[in-house]
Amino acid sequence: MKSLFIKAGLASCLALGLPLFQDHALAASSSNVQSKCSSLGILKKGINPSYQHMNCLLTQTAIEAGIPPEIMKAVATQENNSWRQFDKKGKPVISSDKGIGVMQITNQKRYDTEKLKYDIPYNLKAGADLLNDMYSRSDLPSILPKDKDVLETWYFAVMAYNxxxxxxxxxxxSTGKVNTNAYQEKVWTHLNSESFLEDTTIRKPAFSVKDFKYDPKNKANIIFLKKTYTLSSLLHQTRYGLKKNDKVIASWDNSNLNEVRIRKSPSTGSSFKWMKKGSQLTITGPYSFDRSLNSSNPFVWYPVSVPGQKGTWYIASSYITKMLSKPTVSPVNSKSRQISGKAVKNSVITVKKGSSRLGTIKTNSTGSFTMNIPLQKAGTVLQVTYKDSKNATSPAAAVKVTAK
Structure with missing residues (x-):
């Protein structure tokens, strides 16, 4: 349930001169979202939609606002665990501090109060715009690279929402221990446990008490002394940007898991087969919401083609990552003292011979690289990979040294 701190967040937004969205634009956007989810049901005043209908509304609202749906849903869960706009009597859900509906928006002049109460897409869009406002605040630290598709970069915006x-x-x-009761920490718990089923970990910076300044005895805002953070661990992009024909791999962070289920239909109740971690798949169409409308799965299902398997299979969005392409490498011969090629721009190239690393170099703004190497014997196989800005490593391009 929204605490009194949403009021402070909105007040800060207004004080900082952040742009306020126009009500007619918000209403038009809300109508568009509702239309995209109409196949899952028709919204009626005072009646909560099915869980998967609400899943669709939250997802489409987030996508239209440029917010990862995983973030939007985790915030909605922390604000309103059951994603319900109305109580059993058909009245709008309003908290003790007057937070309204699914996104628990506190009554402000920038919103139409009646629409916040009775128009679910309008309520969700107001929450999305508030999240975007928080992401744009210049007084909050940034997590680099500041890319809205990267889930880790939303940590401080989520904090500021509350x-x-x-x-x-x-x-x-006083102790330097993690404040597990902080609003954003609770949202991160939902993010990891629900959208990613506790098998993938959305990281947070390694904080120090020297990063912040505040008086715990009063309610003055935290002063952020450290303005930027960089994470060395793998960063995670939203899973909702995948398109038909995209190559993906079955991938997750939990090293104890070696297999995952693929299913014959978009539902955890359908028949399944086991598939090994690292298997390559191809997206064959748009994602689907769970076929069981009352399923509490907040993720979505992607149709995929599976090597060696007939027909279309489905895999949970939690368990896939877009596959990076291999770098392109020019031929190398036994007289070559350089290796060159192309990869993602500003990525870090690594060249190995077996387990030995010959060196690393960063690609330029066009993705090109040229690196000095020792002379290699004909028949030697070099492995070339790159690491992108999100710390993801590409598949290796193998180059066999020719004689000259």
Whole structure:
């Protein structure tokens, strides 16, 4: 349930001169979202839609707003665990501090109060716009690279959705321990456990008490002393940007898992087969919401073609990652003292011979690279990979050294 800190977040937004969305634009956008989800049902005043209908509304609202749906849904779960706009009597859900509906928007002049109460897409869009406002705040630290598709970069925006008060400090100032009761920490728990089924970990920076300044005895906002953070671990992009013909791999962070289920229909109740981690798949169409409308699965299902298997299979969005392409490498002979090629721009190239690393170099703004190497014997196989800005490593391009 929304606490009083949403008020502080909105007040900060207004004080900073952030742009306020126009009501007619919000209403038009809400209508568009509703239309895209109409196959899952028709919204009726005072009646909550099915779980998967709400899943669609949250997903489409987030995509239209440029927010990862995983973030939008985790915030909605923290605000309103059951994603319900109305109570059993058909009245709008309103918290003790007057937070309204699924996104628990506190009544402000920038919103139409009656629409916030009775128009679900309007309520969701108001929450999405508020999240975007928080992401744009210049007084909050940035997590690099500041790419809205990267889930990790939303940490401080999620905090600010509830308020940058001492209660939401990432660490307890007195002990340096993680503040698991902070709003954004609770949202991160939902993100990891629900959208990613606890098999993929959306990371957070390694904070220090020196990063923040605040007086725990009053309600003044936290002063952020450190303005940028860089994570060395693998960053995670939203899974909702995948398109038909995209190559993906079955991938997750949990090293204890070696297999995952692929299913014959978009539902956890359908028949399945086991597939090994690292298997390559091809997306064959748009994602689907769970076939069981009352299923509490917040993720979506992608149709995929599976090598060696007939027909279309479905895999949960939690378990796939878009596959990086291999770097392109020019031929190398026994007289070559350089290796060159192309990869993703500003990525880090690594060249190996077996387990030995021959060197690394960064590609330029066009993706080209040229690196000096020792002379290699004919028949030697070199492995060339790159690491992109999200710390993801590409498949290796193998280059066999020819005689000259």
């Amino acid at each position: 308020g940058t008060k001492p209660i939401n400090s990432p660490l307890y100032q």
